[in-house]
Amino acid sequence: MRRDEFTYSLPEELIAQFPSAARGESRLLCLGRQNESLVDRQFSDLVDLLSPDDLLVLNDTRVIPARLYGHKATGGRIEIMVERILGESRLLAQMRFSKPPKTGTQITLENAMKLVFIGRQGDIFVLELQGGGRISDVLKEIGHVPLPPYIQREDHQIDQERYQTVYARQPGAVAAPTAGLHFSDVILQKLDQRGIATAYLTLHVGVGTFQPVRTENIEDHKMHSEYLEVSAAVCEKVNHAKMRGGRVIAVGTTSVRSLETAAQSGTLQPYKGETDIFITPGYEFKVVDSLITNFHLPESTLLMLVCAFAGRDNVLKAYQHAIDQRYRFFSYGDAMFIT
Secondary structure, rough: EEEEHHHOOOOOOEOOOOOOOOOEEEEEEEEOOOOOEEEEEEEHHHHHHHHOOOOOEOOEEEEEEEEEEEEEOOOOEEEEEEEEEEEOOEEEEEEOOOOOOOOOHHHHHEEOEEEEEEEEEOOOOEEEEEEOOHHHHHHHHHHOOOOOOOOOOOOOHHHHHHOOOOOOOEEEEOOOOHHHHHHHHHHHHHHHHHOOOEEEEEEEEOHHHHHHOOOOOOHHHOOEEEEEEHHHHEEEEHHHHHHOOOOEEOOOHHHHHHHHOOOOOOOOEEEEEEEEOOOOOOOOOOOOOEEEEEOOEEEEEEHHHHHHHHHHHHHHHHHHHHOOOOEEEEOOOEEEEEE
C-alpha cells in the first residue's frame, strides 16, 4: 500500500495543545468494526461499555524528562531528545542544531555539565557525559517534559503530571502512551468495582514513534525498535479472558504492538526484549479484540496500525466524523474505542 492512502486533512486548530481540564473528561468516539457504526460518547462512559469478562491491557511505562537544552562552544543552540540511556554516562539521542556537530564536539548543558558527541547510529547520535556523574541525575535536575513536536509551546508545570499516566511505574519512555492519559484513579476504581480485570505490560516508547514514513511504499519503511516486557502473569490473564469469552482490550497502540509481538510464534508467550513490529493492513491479529486509542497523525505508522485493526475506510470515515464534530486530536486530544 502507498503512504498517501493514509492521509487526511486536519484543521490545525483541532490539534490539542493542552490536556483537558481533568482526566476522563475527553470525548470518546465509538467505532464498530463490523457494522461501521459511529457513536459519540464521553470517555467516562467507558465503564458502562465494558463487561466483567473483559480484560484491559495497559502500558505502565513512565516518561522520563528526556529533553535537554545546551550550546556549542561557538554559541550555537542545541536541543537534545534522549532516545535511550546506555549506562551511567552514555546516551542515544536525536538533536536539533543549525550545523551538524563533528566528532569530539562538546555541548554545554543548562547546569554547565558537558556532553561530547562521539558517534552516530543512523539518525541517532551517541553522546557521553564528561567529568563524572550520571545521565539519570542530569535529567532529574534539568530535563524537560518531552512534548511531541506538534505541541507548539514550551513545557509547563501541568505537563509533569498530565503527560504521564496515573499508573506509570517503569521509567524509560520518551513519549507517553497517550491512550492511557484519559484514565483517572476514579475511572480505574469504578472498573475494579465492576469486576473488570486489568493487566499491565511495559513498552518504553521511543522518539522514533514520531518518525514519519518517508517511503512511498509503506512496506519499505524501517520501523524503529523499542524495548518491551510482557510477563507470564499478563499472558495468563489474557488466556483466562479468552476462555471466559471476554474481550482483550488493548489501551493504546503500544499495548497492541506488545501483545502481538509476544504472540508472533502463534501463541502468546512471555517476552522481554526489542520489537520493531510494523502492523499494516492485511495483518492477522492474534490477541487483541478491541482497541482504545487516540487520533493519530496522517501517514503515520500508528494510523496504519489502527487501519489494520478496523479497516482503512472505516477509520478514515471515523476521522472525518471526528473532524466534523470538532474532536481534539493527537496526544492531549480525545479518544476512540474500536469494538
